[in-house]
Amino acid sequence: MQTALTADVLAAAAQIIDGPTDELLIRLSAATAELIPHRAVAQLASQCASTPVTTHGDPALAEAITGADLAGLLGVVTAGHPWQGVVPIAGSTHPVLAVASDRAPRGSVVVFLRYDETPAEAGTLQALWDLVTAHMYRLTLEREPGALAQNRAVAQARADLAAELGEAHATTLATFLGVLRNQRIDDTSARTMTVELALNGLADLRTDTQRDRVWSGEEPSGKAFERLADSLRALLRHGPVDLELDAPGNDRLIPAGVAHRARVAVRSVVLAMLTQDRVRRIRVGWRWTGTDLQATVRDDGPGRLEDVLDLGQLAERLRLHADDLDLDAVPGWGLTARITLHAHETAPTHTTTSDSLAALGTRELEVLERLAQGLRNRSIADDLHISESTVKFHVANILTKLAVTSRTQAAALYLATA
Numbered sequence: 528m529q530t531a532l533t534a535d536v537l538a539a540a541a542q543i544i545d546g547p548t549d550e551l552l553i554r555l556s557a558a559t560a561e562l563i564p565h566r567a568v569a570q571l572a573s574q575c576a577s578t579p580v581t582t583h584g585d586p587a588l589a590e591a592i593t594g595a596d597l598a599g600l601l602g603v604v605t606a607g608h609p610w611q612g613v614v615p616i617a618g619s620t621h622p623v624l625a626v627a628s629d630r631a632p633r634g635s636v637v638v639f640l641r642y643d644e645t646p647a648e649a650g651t652l653q654a655l656w657d658l659v660t661a662h663m664y665r666l667t668l669e670r671e672p673g674a675l676a677q678n679r680a681v682a683q684a685r686a687d688l689a690a691e692l693g694e695a696h697a698t699t700l701a702t703f704l705g706v707l708r709n710q711r712i713d714d715t716s717a718r719t720m721t722v723e724l725a726l727n728g729l730a731d732l733r734t735d736t737q738r739d740r741v742w743s744g745e746e747p748s749g750k751a752f753e754r755l756a757d758s759l760r761a762l763l764r765h766g767p768v769d770l771e772l773d774a775p776g777n778d779r780l781i782p783a784g785v786a787h788r789a790r791v792a793v794r795s796v797v798l799a800m801l802t803q804d805r806v807r808r809i810r811v812g813w814r815w816t817g818t819d820l821q822a823t824v825r826d827d828g829p830g831r832l833e834d835v836l837d838l839g840q841l842a843e844r845l846r847l848h849a850d851d852l853d854l855d856a857v858p859g860w861g862l863t864a865r866i867t868l869h870a871h872e873t874a875p876t877h878t879t880t881s882d883s884l885a886a887l888g889t890r891e892l893e894v895l896e897r898l899a900q901g902l903r904n905r906s907i908a909d910d911l912h913i914s915e916s917t918v919k920f921h922v923a924n925i926l927t928k929l930a931v932t933s934r935t936q937a938a939a940l941y942l943a944t945a
């Protein structure tokens with residue numbers, strides 16, 4: 528039986544990789560149609576500037592899938608552990624099976640949009656996707672290095688710009704909704720306030736570029752934080768959520784690029800927190816150490832990481848800049864996001880040394896220690912009083928920071944160096 532299964536996997540793999548690369552998803556869909564019945568299949572290739580998202584299947588669904596729909600899964604899908612659940616895609620919710628592979632440095636994710644939520648055996652799919660990822664990475668290595676580097680640089684710049692524009696639009700729309708949903712504001716006043724907010728938003732679009740040019744080198748930490756505070760006050764002014772601000776205690780100069788990335792990241796976290804139920808308070812603060820900017824955002828919501836999948840997209844963007852996002856979700860107590868941005872960007876290293884553990888945060892070390900003890904995600908979550916989704920997020924970060932491809936390798940490194 529095992530021999531027959533292995534032969535089927537190899538035959539399916541040969542069918543998938545044998546042909547033009549731009550038709551790979553078509554062959555993948557055909558080869559897996561009986562194993563996992565699906566309406567459409569999509570791949571997120573964030574390192575590719577020309578086609579970061581490729582899809583195939585029902586045209587009404589496949590053509591509507593965007594990178595924003597898929598990127599939220601990046602922080603919760605771990606290589607070797609297929610994820611099944613329901614996520615919003617193309618304007619409605621769909622049952623999906625997501626499979627990630629670590630057979631390439633940046634990894635790869637494929638998502639099957641299924642007909643129903645029936646649990647599926649995904650072991651064969653994992654093996655297939657590992658083979659396909661390794662094959663595609665080998666083809667990538669054979670490309671001209673200069674063209675490949677340019678392709679990745681363009682992809683990263685475009686992803687950053689798209690994320691910032693999306694975050695800005697989301698902030699404006701959320702502010703509108705806060706006014707329109709406020710029962711204490713009559714219709715005429717709400718309409719007047721919404722028009723005023725729209726005009727202010729258009730004015731900000733025209734002045735932001737000029738204002739950033741003024742602070743093109745460095746800006747005082749307090750002024751940089753106040754710019755963030757102004758945008759958050761406007762966002763939360765007409766809603767039920769109270770904003771608490773912990774301003775930096777000094778006005779030391781901070782690189783403008785770092786301050787800008789911090790504002791974008793913090794607003795993204797706040798917007799994600801607002802999508803949860805029962806959030807009544809959000810506290811925001813940051814501290815500039817002279818080399819790193821450390822921002823913290825806390826809420827008093829339900830404390831379930833699965834409620835804020837959009838943060839997976841932010842975590843991936845930060846990793847591209849060698850920055851970090853650490854999430855701690857405690858059921859019943861809320862979510863805490865810690866963002867660390869470095870003044871001097873460095874390419875993430877893939878060298879494993881005795882100092883590798885120094886890159887891990889306190890919570891990540893606690894998770895890794897328990898991984899080394901052989902505990903599974905559920906046991907780690909119970910031991911640390913956090914959600915299982917939070918554990919998965921930490922494990923994904925640990926594998927990335929240690930430049931290893933499995934939990935076993937991470938545990939071995941910890942035992943050898945701790």
